Amino acid sequence: MMHIQEEHKERHVLSLTVANEAGILARIAGMFTARGYNIDSLTVADITDDHAISRITIVTSGPPKVIDQIIAQLDRLVPVHKVTDLTDNGPYVERELALVKVAGTGDDRIEALRIADVFRAKVVDTTIESFIFELTGPTEKIDTFVGLMRQLGLVEVGRTGVVGLIRGKEAV
Amino acid sequence: MAEKSGADILVECLMDLGVDVVFGYPGGAVLPIYDALYNHPKIKHVLVRHEQGATHMAEGYARSTGKPGVVLVTSGPGATNAVTGITDALMDSIPMVVITGQVATQLIGTDAFQEADTIGITRHCTKHNYLVKDPGKLANVIHEAFHIATTGRPGPVLVDIPKNVQVATAPYRRPAAIAHASYRPQIDADPVAIETAVEMLAAAERPIIYSGGGVINSGPEATRLLRELADITGAPVTSTLMGLGAFPASSPQWLGMLGMHGTYESNWAMNKADLILCVGARFDDRVTGRLDAFAPNSRKIHIDIDRSSINKTVEVDLALVADVASALSDIIALWNKRGHEKADLAEWWARIDGWRARRSLDYPENGAEIMPQRAIADLYSATKATGKDVIITTEVGQHQMWAAQHFGFDGPNKWLTSGGLGTMGYGFPAAIGAQMGNPDSLVICIAGDASIQMNIQEMGTASQYRLPVKIFILNNEYMGMVRQWQELTYESRYSNSYSDSLPDFVKLGEAYGWTGIRIEGPQELEAGIRQMIDTPGPVIVDCRVAKLSNCFPMIPSGAAHTDMLLDPSQVEGTLSDEAKALV
Numbered sequence: 001m002m003h004i005q006e007e008h009k010e011r012h013v014l015s016l017t018v019a020n021e022a023g024i025l026a027r028i029a030g031m032f033t034a035r036g037y038n039i040d041s042l043t044v045a046d047i048t049d050d051h052a053i054s055r056i057t058i059v060t061s062g063p064p065k066v067i068d069q070i071i072a073q074l075d076r077l078v079p080v081h082k083v084t085d086l087t088d089n090g091p092y093v094e095r096e097l098a099l100v101k102v103a104g105t106g107d108d109r110i111e112a113l114r115i116a117d118v119f120r121a122k123v124v125d126t127t128i129e130s131f132i133f134e135l136t137g138p139t140e141k142i143d144t145f146v147g148l149m150r151q152l153g154l155v156e157v158g159r160t161g162v163v164g165l166i167r168g169k170e171a172v
Numbered sequence: 173m174a175e176k177s178g179a180d181i182l183v184e185c186l187m188d189l190g191v192d193v194v195f196g197y198p199g200g201a202v203l204p205i206y207d208a209l210y211n212h213p214k215i216k217h218v219l220v221r222h223e224q225g226a227t228h229m230a231e232g233y234a235r236s237t238g239k240p241g242v243v244l245v246t247s248g249p250g251a252t253n254a255v256t257g258i259t260d261a262l263m264d265s266i267p268m269v270v271i272t273g274q275v276a277t278q279l280i281g282t283d284a285f286q287e288a289d290t291i292g293i294t295r296h297c298t299k300h301n302y303l304v305k306d307p308g309k310l311a312n313v314i315h316e317a318f319h320i321a322t323t324g325r326p327g328p329v330l331v332d333i334p335k336n337v338q339v340a341t342a343p344y345r346r347p348a349a350i351a352h353a354s355y356r357p358q359i360d361a362d363p364v365a366i367e368t369a370v371e372m373l374a375a376a377e378r379p380i381i382y383s384g385g386g387v388i389n390s391g392p393e394a395t396r397l398l399r400e401l402a403d404i405t406g407a408p409v410t411s412t413l414m415g416l417g418a419f420p421a422s423s424p425q426w427l428g429m430l431g432m433h434g435t436y437e438s439n440w441a442m443n444k445a446d447l448i449l450c451v452g453a454r455f456d457d458r459v460t461g462r463l464d465a466f467a468p469n470s471r472k473i474h475i476d477i478d479r480s481s482i483n484k485t486v487e488v489d490l491a492l493v494a495d496v497a498s499a500l501s502d503i504i505a506l507w508n509k510r511g512h513e514k515a516d517l518a519e520w521w522a523r524i525d526g527w528r529a530r531r532s533l534d535y536p537e538n539g540a541e542i543m544p545q546r547a548i549a550d551l552y553s554a555t556k557a558t559g560k561d562v563i564i565t566t567e568v569g570q571h572q573m574w575a576a577q578h579f580g581f582d583g584p585n586k587w588l589t590s591g592g593l594g595t596m597g598y599g600f601p602a603a604i605g606a607q608m609g610n611p612d613s614l615v616i617c618i619a620g621d622a623s624i625q626m627n628i629q630e631m632g633t634a635s636q637y638r639l640p641v642k643i644f645i646l647n648n649e650y651m652g653m654v655r656q657w658q659e660l661t662y663e664s665r666y667s668n669s670y671s672d673s674l675p676d677f678v679k680l681g682e683a684y685g686w687t688g689i690r691i692e693g694p695q696e697l698e699a700g701i702r703q704m705i706d707t708p709g710p711v712i713v714d715c716r717v718a719k720l721s722n723c724f725p726m727i728p729s730g731a732a733h734t735d736m737l738l739d740p741s742q743v744e745g746t747l748s749d750e751a752k753a754l755v
Binding site: 022027068 | 299320487
């Protein structure tokens with residue numbers, strides 16, 4: 001009998017600058033699937049005045065050797081300018097934005113609003129029986145908030161995925 | 173400025189880039205380009221019989237000349253038929269530019285006739301690809317495509333050109349030198365790493381140089397420097413399948429190929445070495461065998477121009493991300509500057525000689541049938557005796573490994589084989605491409621009876637262009653390597669590995685206007701080979717060899733270098749599920 005073994009994984013946030021051209025996202029996403037790497041989240045938007053460069057932030061997980069290989073594989077794609085492993089490059093800030101819809105009445109509704117206040121979530125839509133909260137923060141904060149709302153009438157969640165920058169005055 | 177059509181701009185670019193031959197097949201979506209090539213005075217077009225053939229011809233041309241191979245095919249099936257050859261070029265780092273026609277831009281996405289998502293399909297089997305929607309951008313893209321295909325780690329680049337872009341016009345100006353914003357291959361190694369490498373080499377007691385196809389890709393200077401490094405260090409040299417010829421097989425420092433079908437001495441030397449200098453190779457699974465038992469007591473230095481090759485499978489102690497020629501030149505210069513002498517490796521060589529004494533490439537002969545190894549050895553000596561420049565291509569299987577073991581290569585670019593992808597059907601078109609690039613060379617495709625049939629339609633191409641290529645088939649009526657694995661792993665249950673209904677290769681040759689020769693027994697071997705070499709035009713040789721020969725030595729999948737099988741008596745006939753699951 002043969003069984004397939006799983007390896008220990010660690011989470012890394014990678015920040016890429018890439019040429020803003022057709023197919024770049026498919027190129028990167030396809031490289032991950034072709035080589036069997038994980039994408040936990042991926043965000044992309046162009047970041048320069050002339051729309052020539054996009055920043056892609058990828059949250060991935062894998063054994064350290066695989067993370068190293070992912071970075072090398074990304075780096076050799078022709079339209080990729082630079083790959084930085086934020087997790088391995090000193091302190092950095094990571095944020096994602098979530099919209100969280102919660103429906104309920106009575107005590108549950110009041111408790112949801114109270115917790116939202118604690119998490120500094122904004123109410124961006126409301127009816128008599130529902131709220132949509134807007135929340136930004138690191139992934140764990142959003143996970144925690146969504147976990148609490150699950151007990152108070154969570155309907156659905158939309159999340160952007162992570163963006164991140166290194167702390168201090170330098171660019172990556 | 174006068175405007176030119178996209179098709180004319182493309183042809184102009186090919187001229188600027190020094191392209192003299194294009195391998196292709198016309199179709200609806202490339203008709204404007206074919207019209208621009210009509211009776212072209214400088215660019216010769218080789219009309220293939222199947223687009224896969226065009227890609228392997230371009231590979232054979234590229235690998236034997238050092239220049240990029242160029243392919244021109246139509247949209248849809250033209251492009252999809254080219255995918256195997258493109259992937260082959262990616263795996264073996266062959267510089268190739270593939271031009272595909274595409275349906276007109278306004279038809280893209282409508283499931284138009286002969287439309288395929290060529291860019292999507294080839295995104296991960298090219299080094300890079302482009303869809304050009306504006307004839308004004310075509311010249312830059314073509315020049316950039318050649319730049320990317322031929323620099324850094326070489327590879328295939330595809331340019332998809334919609335039919336209306338071929339017809340529409342734009343001003344043409346020859347692009348300036350490419351200064352790419354994000355693609356900048358690292359050519360020179362870190363000087364600190366060079367110092368460390370020299371110190372490690374000087375301190376080694378049991379060094380070995382493990383060289384690969386990267387040495388050949390780097391160019392003739394890299395080959396020269398590899399020989400110089402071997403000379404000044406006195407280290408033994410082994411090579412991957414792709415690297416054969418970079419170091420002369422006639423040198424006393426040559427150990428033969430390593431890996432699954434490598435020699436006893438090369439694999440044992442890798443296992444017992446205290447320092448491995450890997451030059452332009454990538455620790456492929458065919459080379460390493462079982463990873464946790466691979467070269468356990470050695471420190472490793474890895475020279476590779478592709479950073480993703482470093483630590484991909486085997487962790488190394490020192491990485492030099494650089495072009496092979498540049499890194500070797502820096503190492504040799506520093507070695508000489510520091511006044512290092514050749515170390516006393518007598519004890520190490522004595523051990524190597526002990527392994528050599530096992531004579532792992534020997535094979536039994538009974539005089540009644542031709543042993544395939546004997547056929548290769550005789551082919552080698554007969555071609556060598558001609559004094560001609562000899563280029564050997566192979567298909568994939570037992571014959572390929574026997575050729576690698578028993579044909580000696582003393583120079584680079586003379587051995588063309590599909591290593592990474594293992595593409596049956598590669599060798600014969602590659603021979604046609606090599607002959608196009610080397611009209612005066614003796615080009616021989618060593619083939620098996622099964623793999624030759626995968627692109628046998630290209631016999632017509634060789635006839636049409638009067639190319640005197642030779643096909644030498646080791647005919648054992650089996651997909652020999654499949655049969656061998658079934659014998660070793662599946663208790664000789666030969667599931668679908670018998671080549672039933674083989675054609676009469678001699679008559680087939682004659683049908684295409686070739687010369688056909690059949691060699692039936694040992695007494696006919698020498699004369700048959702002689703006749704093949706002496707016949708001026710294309711020749712197909714059906715050489716009947718022992719049907720059940722196995723290729724030894726062999727490291728079974730999942731085994732360590734030290735678990736090498738040398739002869740059939742060591743074969744058990746079964747493998748564990750873990751080993752079966754490995755390729």
